[in-house]
Amino acid sequence: MRITLTVNGEDHTVDVRGAESLLHMLREDLALPGSKNACEHGECGSCSVVLDGELVCACLVMAADAAGSTVRTVEGYADGDTLHPVQQALLDAGGVQCGFCTPGFVVAAAELFDENPAPTADELREALAGNVCRCTGYGAILRGLESLAAGTAGSVS
């Protein structure tokens, strides 16, 4: 089945394979491997993308159901060499260990900050509850994002 959709501002026409997921299509057909494939049942958040304005797990979206939709993946956040503030905050705080979960955290956190530029510590934790870091590096991730929320990102030593 052939569908068209817009990903990170670009229009694409793709032949969807059966009931494959949007995640699979992004990675295999559109050469966008930033969204990671891990649990494939919505538990880990490493495939987080924004579908028609809503943060979702791309592994739980049937690609055929994304026909006509607008998708933003982690590749759509930096502006050239200029990182998105969430990406910069994670970099400054060392909020990256193996890096596998990082794209999901970037997308989920960017969506939170888009809606709520100054989340409290509790709001950050609840908004990121669906993103799992296998290295358990939550401390640095949260410190970076708390600095961003406090307007002090970049001043982390």
Added chain:
Amino acid sequence: MDCEHPHDLDTALAALADDPEATVLAGGTDVMVDLSFGHPHPSHVIALRRVAELTEWERGRIGAGVTYRRLERGPAGALAQASRTVGSPQIRNAGTIGGNVATASPAGDTLPVIAACDAAIEVASRDGGVRLVPWSEFFVGVKRTSLRPGELVTAVVFPEEMPARHEFGKIGMRNAMVISMVSACVTRAADGATAVALGSVAPTPLRATMAEAMISARPDPDEAALAEFARLVSDEVRPITDHRGTEAYRRHASGVLARRLLERCLDGGGR
């Protein structure tokens, strides 16, 4: 595979009437997990995300396509509380109340609220029109409903008048991303009439009717009455032992949870 994307309810019902075996796709949070676990890929999918009528929400009538995210931001109370405990923001942005009832998992988080409030499930088909099915007739077993071929869940309909207090709670391994071991909703009206419904402790949501009758007759229950309420709830549930918890734990936790929720209802103020 063919995937249809109807934009209105009549078109969706016509597609389902033409192929009652088609896979109905709402938020995808159950269907896609089943596929990942090796279920056979469907040959025909009817995707409901774009059906405008299903996302309508007017007072007690909640369209099947209303997401947990919208419910958690809706009027405060048990339904918002239950919706906030579903999965993660990613899951709550996709999953819908219609999907929750149509999947009919014993652990469905909105099911105890639906049962305690005596809500009904509105279903529709091209050839059979609209039916309003009481929750107790809709859920018939583990992931089994009384939906007829060609029928679609179109809404969940709560009573016009809700009880004065309604509280939801669930027990699991962590606060987020958890499938409940026990879930419960307790409602209490101004005259003391109390309902208690539990999830994950029977094939379908269950009302603890003996506990309800006992506590409804106590306008101002004392410690002995609260303890008796918990004991009756623990007696009435029918849990099993599985990988999430044992039968004995679930039985004990049911009484504890129901009593706590009742105490919240009795407090009157928030928490």
